[in-house]
Amino acid sequence: MIQAVTLDFWGTLVDDRVSGAPPRIAVLAAALAHVSRQQVAAAYARAWDRYQRAGAQGLGLSPEALLSLTLDELSEALRPPAFRAVLSAWEVAHVTDPPALLPGVPEVLRGLRRKGLLVALISDTGATPGTGLREYLREQGLHTLFDWLTFSGETGVTKRSPQAFRHTLAALGVRPGDAVHVGDTPATDIAGAQAAGLRAILTLELHDRRAADCRPDGMIHSIRDLPAALDSMSVRSATPK
The missing domain is CATH 3.40.50.1000 (HAD superfamily/HAD-like)
Known part of the structure; x- marks a missing residue:
């Protein structure tokens, strides 16, 4: 049965069909004032591809990993308080604007x-x-x-x-x-x-x-x-x- x-x-x-990428890109671009939004968007896309490839291997990665991969693509880093603030915003992107x-x-x-x-x-x-x-x-x-x-x-x-x-x-x-x-x-x-x-x-x-x-x-x-x-x-x- x-x-x-x-x-x-x-x-x-x-x-x-509604992507959470735009608000995440906006938040990270605001935290990296010297980096253009277009650069952040391109880095996010490359990081997302890496993230998806890991998923295709059966690995369940965290939002922290996606943020770190995006920063890696930009050759940038955030101080811990800023990293946590950006991550918190990323995590609730689909809650504040729910599908x-x-x-x-x-x-x-x-x-x-x-x-x-x-x-x-x-x-x-x-x-x-x-x-x-x-x-x-x-x-x-x-x-x-x-x-x-x-x-x-x-x-x-x-x-x-x-x-x-x-x-x-x-x-x-x-x-x-x-x-x-x-x-x-x-x-x-x-x-x-x-x-x-x-x-x-x-x-x-x-x-x-x-x-x-x-x-x-x-x-x-x-x-x-x-x-x-x-x-x-x-x-x-x-x-x-």
């Missing part, structure tokens, strides 16, 4: 809980840390709808690593064969989940990332379609891996 549903955050529950929830998210989460399912979030956090996403969930009134929250910046691994899923299921006390993961990125949400023994559903609501080498156990066009997709899946547990 399906006992737990784990969900991706960006692109699955919230709109990820929109996708339609139906609160209702779907409440419906899963009414069915007696355990619900967890597994997020590759990027530049917004777990503390920022927890605050976002509180402000949206969703924090009580999750039994567990896993953030790559806190565990040190992204969803490319099966450990991200094993860590979450251990916290829930659920076997992999009794859990389903939902997300929008094949390399992490589908391949990563399946490598850990979960079934995986690909959501196409914001991004159609279907690929020949991606074989999800189900697909949905909206998070609102999730309850029906779960109902249609086999409820007999697979042999745990």
